[in-house]
Amino acid sequence: MTGQLVDIEGHRIRLSNLDKVLYPAVGFTKRDVLDYYVRIADALLPHVRDRPLTLKRYPNGVEGKSFFEKNVSGHAPDWVRTVRIRTPGSSRGAEETDYALVQSLSTLVWVAHLASLELHIPQWTVGPRDGRRNPDLLVFDLDPGEPATIVECCTVARWLRTVVEGDGLRAYPKTSGSKGLQLYVPVRTRSGDRTGEYAKGLAERLERDHPDAVVSRMAKKLRGGKVFIDWSQNNVTKTTVAPYSLRARPTPTVSTPVTWDEVDSCREPDDLVFHADDVRTRVTTDGDLFAPLLAADRPAL
Known part of the structure; x- marks a missing residue:
């Protein structure tokens, strides 16, 4: 060999x-x-x-x-x-x-x-005996429909942040490493479908409040120029790209945790594009921005 x-x-x-x-x-x-x-x-x-x-x-x-x-x-x-x-x-x-x-x-x-x-x-873990636990993460996957970009995703992310904070939760953003943005919320749940129900309700609410900017329905024909809030990623059978994972883009971009200041200041799509070398430097300088997702003490949903 x-x-x-x-x-x-x-x-x-x-x-x-x-x-x-x-x-x-x-x-x-x-x-x-x-x-x-x-x-x-x-x-x-x-x-x-x-x-x-x-x-x-x-x-x-x-x-x-x-x-x-x-x-x-x-x-x-x-x-x-x-x-x-x-x-x-x-x-x-x-x-x-x-x-x-x-x-x-x-x-x-x-x-x-x-x-x-x-x-x-997935947004859940397994226990010592390989049993599936209830979800401990809630995710909103923000997918822009052209000509919308991650810049518009940042606007929707701020709206989501306001609502979840009003519900006593905290949201943490990361890039998808592709064209969108994702928000993660550490939670404690009692059932496998609780996060999906909450995320769907919130996506529908934002679509009602901002019909020209947000869509909560799956049909791709509805997404042009809007941000699709993909609440279905909370289904226990689905998965989402992991923090710090590479993406299969033309260049080695990374799904990167970012700060809310970076979300607020995003004016061009390239403002939130990070490659492998960038991410290594960020972690060395700033540590793991997603560390709060690992805390044992989580608010109940």
Whole structure:
């Protein structure tokens, strides 16, 4: 076998094709992807820990074909923790799926080496016995319909912030790493559908209040020039891109936590575009802006 054998946390991983270019526009290689995830691991790992991971793999780079992978049981090393989740109605016809849990640097490197550029996670965690807990995060995924951009998303984000704060909650923004913005709200819930119900009600309320700027319905034909508040990402079967995950764009952009001051001052879409190098610098300088999402003490929803 060819490749470089490395030891990470006592686990041996064979790394290969490290010079393969995965982002052709800028020559960003698999080595660069691995380097980014290793360097950002301290900030990223707490946000994915205990959350079943859906991989989005790009074996031939961002210009090639990609695929989502949930079931890793066939090729995961025995030291990668997996969790079996019931998936009735799966498109694969499987009633259960074995997801990877990225609990450690070694697992993160293994995942990244599969050219899993994007890491997608649900808004809930699993317990010690792999049971699914109720959601602990509420998310609003703001998707602009052309010609709207992330600038318009920032306006909608401020409206959402005002409402959720009025309900005793706190919202934390991050870029999607693509064209939109996402707001996360740490919560404590008693049922799997509570966050979805709340998010849908709030999206519909903002659509009524701002019909020229906001849409809460799924139909793409309704989104032109408006911001779609995707409340459905709170469904327990859905996932959202993880904080600090790379995105499969022409350049290695990152889903990046930002401050409300940055949201308020956004005037051009490029104001909230961050690449791998930018994010490493931000975390070194400012720490993890999403650290409040990890607090054990959460308001009830």
